[in-house]
Amino acid sequence: MVTKMKKLTFLVYYKEYEQFLHELRELGVVHVVENKLNQAQSDQLESLYTQWKQLTEAKKILEKYRDKKNPLPENPATIDKGYRLPQEIEKIQAEITTLMQQLQISKKEREALIPWENFDPENILRLEKAGYYVRFFVVPNRDYNPEWEDLYNAVVIDNRNSKTYFITITKEENIEQQLNLEAVKMPGVSLEELNRIIDELDAKLQENKEKLIRLTADLPSLNAALKELDSEIRYTRVQISANSVADNKIMLLQGWVPEPNEQDIRTYMDAKNVYYVIEDPQPEDDVPIQFNNKKFAKLFEPITEMYMLPKYNELDLTPFFAPFYMIFFGLSLGDIGYGLFLFCVATAVKLAKKNALSMTLKSVLTLVQVLGTSTVVCGLLTGGFFGFNIYEINIPFFQNMKNHVYFDNNQMFVLSLILGVVQIMFGMFLKIINRTKQFGFKHALSTVGWFIFLLSFIIAYLLPSVMPMLGMAHQAILASSAVLFLFFNSPGKNLFLNFGLGLYDIYNMATGLLGDVLSYVRLFALGLSGGILANVFNSLATGMSPKDSIIGPVVTVLIFLCGHAINIFMNTLGAVVHPMRLTFVEFYKNAEFSGGGKKYNPFKK
Amino acid sequence: MDINLLLAYIGVALIIGLSGIGSAYGVTIAGNAAIGALKKDNSKFGNFLVLTALPGTQGLYGFAGYFMFQNIFGVLTPDITSIQAAAVLGAGLAMGLVGLLSATRQGQVCANGIAAIGQGHDVFGNTLILAVFPELYAIVALAGVFLIGSAIA
Numbered sequence: 001m002v003t004k005m006k007k008l009t010f011l012v013y014y015k016e017y018e019q020f021l022h023e024l025r026e027l028g029v030v031h032v033v034e035n036k037l038n039q040a041q042s043d044q045l046e047s048l049y050t051q052w053k054q055l056t057e058a059k060k061i062l063e064k065y066r067d068k069k070n071p072l073p074e075n076p077a078t079i080d081k082g083y084r085l086p087q088e089i090e091k092i093q094a095e096i097t098t099l100m101q102q103l104q105i106s107k108k109e110r111e112a113l114i115p116w117e118n119f120d121p122e123n124i125l126r127l128e129k130a131g132y133y134v135r136f137f138v139v140p141n142r143d144y145n146p147e148w149e150d151l152y153n154a155v156v157i158d159n160r161n162s163k164t165y166f167i168t169i170t171k172e173e174n175i176e177q178q179l180n181l182e183a184v185k186m187p188g189v190s191l192e193e194l195n196r197i198i199d200e201l202d203a204k205l206q207e208n209k210e211k212l213i214r215l216t217a218d219l220p221s222l223n224a225a226l227k228e229l230d231s232e233i234r235y236t237r238v239q240i241s242a243n244s245v246a247d248n249k250i251m252l253l254q255g256w257v258p259e260p261n262e263q264d265i266r267t268y269m270d271a272k273n274v275y276y277v278i279e280d281p282q283p284e285d286d287v288p289i290q291f292n293n294k295k296f297a298k299l300f301e302p303i304t305e306m307y308m309l310p311k312y313n314e315l316d317l318t319p320f321f322a323p324f325y326m327i328f329f330g331l332s333l334g335d336i337g338y339g340l341f342l343f344c345v346a347t348a349v350k351l352a353k354k355n356a357l358s359m360t361l362k363s364v365l366t367l368v369q370v371l372g373t374s375t376v377v378c379g380l381l382t383g384g385f386f387g388f389n390i391y392e393i394n395i396p397f398f399q400n401m402k403n404h405v406y407f408d409n410n411q412m413f414v415l416s417l418i419l420g421v422v423q424i425m426f427g428m429f430l431k432i433i434n435r436t437k438q439f440g441f442k443h444a445l446s447t448v449g450w451f452i453f454l455l456s457f458i459i460a461y462l463l464p465s466v467m468p469m470l471g472m473a474h475q476a477i478l479a480s481s482a483v484l485f486l487f488f489n490s491p492g493k494n495l496f497l498n499f500g501l502g503l504y505d506i507y508n509m510a511t512g513l514l515g516d517v518l519s520y521v522r523l524f525a526l527g528l529s530g531g532i533l534a535n536v537f538n539s540l541a542t543g544m545s546p547k548d549s550i551i552g553p554v555v556t557v558l559i560f561l562c563g564h565a566i567n568i569f570m571n572t573l574g575a576v577v578h579p580m581r582l583t584f585v586e587f588y589k590n591a592e593f594s595g596g597g598k599k600y601n602p603f604k605k
Numbered sequence: 606m607d608i609n610l611l612l613a614y615i616g617v618a619l620i621i622g623l624s625g626i627g628s629a630y631g632v633t634i635a636g637n638a639a640i641g642a643l644k645k646d647n648s649k650f651g652n653f654l655v656l657t658a659l660p661g662t663q664g665l666y667g668f669a670g671y672f673m674f675q676n677i678f679g680v681l682t683p684d685i686t687s688i689q690a691a692a693v694l695g696a697g698l699a700m701g702l703v704g705l706l707s708a709t710r711q712g713q714v715c716a717n718g719i720a721a722i723g724q725g726h727d728v729f730g731n732t733l734i735l736a737v738f739p740e741l742y743a744i745v746a747l748a749g750v751f752l753i754g755s756a757i758a
Binding site for chain 2: 306307409410413518519521522524525526528529532533535536569570573574577578580581584585
């Protein structure tokens with residue numbers, strides 16, 4: 001369900017505005033209505049967002065460098081330091097980039113020098129001064145002409161990768177033209193020198209990386225700065241949301257407060273002598289949504305939020321789809337063993353990290369426990385346990401249970417369709433309530449007609465002794481319900497239009513309902529295919545392992561574990577997503593959920 | 606009847622082969638998109654993994670279909686009748702084709718969702734729901750295989 005909200009309007013003298021906002025933030029219960037920004041305002045925010053981006057970027061880098069297994073002892077957090085960190089990190093990063101580039105160039109040069117081995121480029125220059133020109137060449141082996149050795153004093157230095165590396169020592173300078181080859185340019189340093197440079201660069205690089213690693217101790221400062229900036233952004237957004245009236249002397253601010261907190265606001269405002277109005281929301285208001293579901297339904301709120309929040313005056317469907325979702329998940333997964341596994345994992349995490357868990361994570365784990373339990377119960381229908389069937393075990397207890405709860409495949413098929421009918425009928429019932437709540441009972445009449453129409457068939461089918469199918473009583477009910485959905489589907493419009501819309505409605509119902517109910521077949525098919533795959537992995541585990549007394553069992557266990565791990569992952573994914581679709585498409589559609597509410601987000605530090 | 610068994614096994618080849626190919630294509634399409642999107646936002650790998658895995662199920666349905674004929678209905682024996690063989694072939698064609706096409710198409714939906722998440726739109730839940738739409742038909746095909754099987758077993 002949704003918490004009732006009250007609309008707040010404040011008028012504050014501009015000189016007291018800042019002070020007022022700070023105190024409002026301390027109260028932390030008011031959802032402030034934010035205005036559309038004008039250019040100057042969005043520029044003002046832009047700079048804050050840029051800073052925010054820099055901080056998150058810096059955080060990402062530091063987290064990458066942090067040694068996760070044994071992190072450095074953390075330095076005490078100071079916000080100033082946090083704000084300074086991005087520049088510092090950027091500087092180091094820029095240095096690392098230049099070092100990396102230099103290193104790459106040097107490594108390339110070294111690659112080129114290696115075949116020529118170590119020599120001092122100075123000596124080449126000295127020879128040149130004495131009138132002897134040394135040139136370096138690389139040619140494919142077959143192009144090398146041994147005559148060059150006499151003609152140009154060629155000396156082969158190396159022979160690798162089917163290439164010949166040779167130098168010529170001549171008195172002429174333009175030897176390249178005579179040989180018709182291009183000489184290789186040599187770097188002006190020797191191999192030894194180059195190795196030294198590379199080592200030096202490596203050391204510098206390492207040094208800079210260590211600097212970054214040392215900075216990871218300041219992550220708390222960074223987080224503190226981020227938090228501060230977050231609340232500053234929020235503050236600025238709220239601050240510029242006020243409309244100034246009366247020659248900019250008075251600031252007008254609107255907001256929402258949950259009804260239970262109304263008294264706090266009143267006490268505070270009365271003490272402050274601020275002019276304010278508290279009123280009930282009007283139908284056209286865009287009221288923020290705060291859930292106040294109780295224990296069980298509360299667990300399913302994250303699922304509701306994945307789709308859309310309800311509108312304020314609309315029925316929140318969370319408590320109504322929750323039990324269905326639980327059963328659907330159980331049927332889709334449908335294996336006692338998998339259910340136990342989910343339950344145990346969630347319980348273990350809960351016990352192991354008792355205090356370190358956030359509220360959201362805790363409720364998600366509880367949800368997993370609930371769904372796991374449901375899977376165990378639904379699994380009892382078919383008896384699957386990690387792909388084995390417990391009802392094939394010849395123990396009186398299991399055989400006795402089989403007689404009471406076992407469903408064969410055909411029965412499961414029918415069961416999933418019946419669940420579909422139940423949920424859709426329930427959805428329609430909620431649509432009646434929803435319409436009555438929003439627009440009045442008059443607008444729900446056609447839905448009432450449909451509901452009775454369909455229900456009468458169900459009753460006639462199940463209890464022919466009470467009301468025979470298409471007997472007099474049944475026909476009377478059908479006729480009266482048909483009047484409702486043919487002539488009362490849009491009150492206030494003329495009769496013929498109503499009739500036309502009614503016919504169109506019949507077409508929609510006939511095609512829609514059939515598809516909706518058939519959609520629930522997935523519950524059966526998912527459970528069946530999951531069970532089959534689990535069974536197959538068991539056969540593989542026993543059948544594929546080699547006949548060796550030591551390796552055999554090891555392979556069996558490995559196949560069993562990997563196979564079931566894959567199967568649990570795929571099936572749990574399916575069991576989460578498919579019931580979700582049934583909820584959001586089939587159920588929501590029949591309950592006429594429109595949604596689109598905004599989340600209640602109070603202005604606080 | 607050898608020719609009956611031959612027909613039935615062609616059905617088996619179609620059911621496993623086509624739906625497996627479909628899933629392989631589907632997860633590849635989504636996987637490629639995920640690798641691209643990781644460049645922009647590598648903190649969303651968990652979301653990408655889940656979305657990439659979605660088109661993987663069709664291959665499993667195809668396999669489950671084969672397994673039903675093999676073990677649950679037990680019709681893949683040398684004394685299979687011509688009607689049973691025709692049923693296996695028909696079921697294989699249906700499941701195979703639906704698996705092939707629905708998995709590739711589902712992969713494209715997932716890939717678009719992954720690309721959008723990479724660009725910073727929070728559409729994980731929406732993509733999950735939309736991506737399940739094409740999958741329904743593979744599930745319906747599997748249910749169809751089951752019904753065909755129970756009719757001839």
